[in-house]
Amino acid sequence: MTVGVQENPREKLVxxxxxxxxxxxxxYQNLVIRQMLVHTEGELSGADDFIQLFYPMTDDPYEKFxxxxxxxxxxxxxxxxxxxxxxxxxxxxxxLKTPLQERQLYGTEAVKDINTWAERGFFSFLxxxxxxxxxxxxxxxxxxxxxxxxxxxxxxxxxxxAHGYRIIRDMxxxxxxxxxxxxxxxxxxxxxxDVFGKSDSERSKLYLKWGLRKYSNEEARQRFIKMxxxxxxxxxxxxxxxxxxxxxx
Ligand SMILES: [Fe+2]
Ligand SMILES: [Fe+2]
Numbered sequence: 001m002t003v004g005v006q007e008n009p010r011e012k013l014v015x016x017x018x019x020x021x022x023x024x025x026x027x028y029q030n031l032v033i034r035q036m037l038v039h040t041e042g043e044l045s046g047a048d049d050f051i052q053l054f055y056p057m058t059d060d061p062y063e064k065f066x067x068x069x070x071x072x073x074x075x076x077x078x079x080x081x082x083x084x085x086x087x088x089x090x091x092x093x094x095x096l097k098t099p100l101q102e103r104q105l106y107g108t109e110a111v112k113d114i115n116t117w118a119e120r121g122f123f124s125f126l127x128x129x130x131x132x133x134x135x136x137x138x139x140x141x142x143x144x145x146x147x148x149x150x151x152x153x154x155x156x157x158x159x160x161x162a163h164g165y166r167i168i169r170d171m172x173x174x175x176x177x178x179x180x181x182x183x184x185x186x187x188x189x190x191x192x193x194d195v196f197g198k199s200d201s202e203r204s205k206l207y208l209k210w211g212l213r214k215y216s217n218e219e220a221r222q223r224f225i226k227m228x229x230x231x232x233x234x235x236x237x238x239x240x241x242x243x244x245x246x247x248x249x
Pocket of ligand 2: 046074
């Protein structure tokens with residue numbers, strides 16, 4: 001199915017690649033590029049998080065190994081996004097030249113600021129889990145190269161999230177560890193919920209209209225809360241307020 005399917009709204013829009021993309025309205029083109037720019041920069045910053053922030057934080061050789069492996073995978077995810085953009089004539093090498101702290105596209109601040117090992121655990125257990133939910137929406141993207149990209153990236157991200165869960169679960173084995181985890185959670189809960197963006201975002205509505213997203217920002221956030229809150233409670237943690245500390249409301 002190709003361009004022009006809007007004539008029959010019951011048929012799902014599929015834009016197979018750059019040639020069909022060029023025939024799409026400007027609104028669609030701009031949305032695909034914006035979505036991919038944000039996603040691709042986020043992946044590169046993820047790589048830098050593992051290498052620059054988390055790697056020096058730990059004295060555990062296995063955790064250092066994990067940081068290196070994750071760093072490599074996040075760079076791979078960056079390259080996959082960069083390829084999609086390159087094929088649309090958009091160059092992303094500027095991202096490689098911009099230091100982590102100066103990148104402006106990806107709105108979640110915690111990619112630049114993780115201070116404790118418990119926060120590192122939640123970065124994966126909650127932060128990467130929030131990104132994973134967005135990737136699952138991309139599986140059904142109307143732009144086929146995005147849907148195809150999401151498959152291998154999701155496979156990696158599931159492992160990243162599971163490791164974050166293990167870090168927090170192990171920490172919660174002692175009273176002291178659980179208190180540390182709770183302190184980190186009190187900050188990182190808002191960070192994870194912010195990954196979904198502003199509730200009244202106009203762009204979010206356009207992503208839905210063009211089949212580039214499946215849920216609105218707020219719907220996606222509520223789904224995430226429903227999924228994550230029971231897991232936190234099962235570890236004896238208290239789920240913080242859903243509004244407090246949020247940057248994007
Ligand atoms: Fe990633
Ligand atoms: Fe990841």
